[in-house]
Amino acid sequence: MRGPRRRANGKFPAMRILVIEDEPKLADYLKKGLSEQSHVVDLARDGVDGLHLALEGVYDLIVLDVMLPGVDGFGVLAAVREQKDTPILMLTARDAVEDRVRGLEGGADDYLVKPFAFSELLARVQALLRRGRSQEPTLLRLADLELDLARRRAQRGGRRLDLTAKEFNLLALLLRRQGQVLSRTTLAEQVWDMNFDSDTNVIDVAVRRLRGKLDDPYDTKLLHTVRGMGYVLESRPADSRPA
Numbered sequence: 001m002r003g004p005r006r007r008a009n010g011k012f013p014a015m016r017i018l019v020i021e022d023e024p025k026l027a028d029y030l031k032k033g034l035s036e037q038s039h040v041v042d043l044a045r046d047g048v049d050g051l052h053l054a055l056e057g058v059y060d061l062i063v064l065d066v067m068l069p070g071v072d073g074f075g076v077l078a079a080v081r082e083q084k085d086t087p088i089l090m091l092t093a094r095d096a097v098e099d100r101v102r103g104l105e106g107g108a109d110d111y112l113v114k115p116f117a118f119s120e121l122l123a124r125v126q127a128l129l130r131r132g133r134s135q136e137p138t139l140l141r142l143a144d145l146e147l148d149l150a151r152r153r154a155q156r157g158g159r160r161l162d163l164t165a166k167e168f169n170l171l172a173l174l175l176r177r178q179g180q181v182l183s184r185t186t187l188a189e190q191v192w193d194m195n196f197d198s199d200t201n202v203i204d205v206a207v208r209r210l211r212g213k214l215d216d217p218y219d220t221k222l223l224h225t226v227r228g229m230g231y232v233l234e235s236r237p238a239d240s241r242p243a
Contacts, residue, residue, distance in 0.1 A: 020076065
């Protein structure tokens with residue numbers, strides 16, 4: 001999650017894209033080209049790092065090469081599909097029907113054979129992003145909490161929550177991944193776009209302020225601390241949050 005997204009080239013809002021590609025020149029070319037379209041691009045150069053980012057991060061699209069060191073593209077695809085439905089565009093140097101069928105049946109959304117023109121890749125990326133946005137719910141709910149992503153409004157029990165932009169983004173991330181414990185590192189990367197520094201308490205302060213608006217006025221608590229791990233948003237029968 002980021003703040004309000006800019007419009008890329010007047011047509012498409014800037015999206016967060018993960019590129020997993022081990023060929024140095026192509027990887028750098030894709031990162032540069034997609035960044036010039038105003039997208040936020042993360043780059044992984046092997047399957048292990050790519051899988052970690054894909055599972056820990058929040059992306060609008062993943063561009064995934066088939067032939068990768070560590071874990072190949074099919075392995076990354078299978079692992080991601082067990083947990084997420086992020087749109088995935090697979091890249092391959094092999095124009096074999098069997099490979100394309102394997103990828104599409106494994107959950108890939110599109111397939112592009114190398115070498116390709118960047119204009120074709122960009123057209124496919126934009127088509128997948130359009131499809132993903134049309135499928136993304138604009139209302140997120142948990143118990144009596146409701147978040148309207150389109151209007152950027154939050155309310156609980158019918159009462160509006162007065163949140164800052166960062167608090168809204170933080171709550172949206174927690175709500176999208178409700179039931180999952182999110183580490184301070186993940187929150188720092190996804191909401192503040194920075195590496196987590198254990199010497200700073202910016203994450204804890206932000207969570208405390210959000211909790212003051214989200215939970216303190218209500219008997220049922222939704223935002224919980226998991227000691228040594230991070231934070232989780234979920235509805236529990238009784239409040240087990242540490243004091």
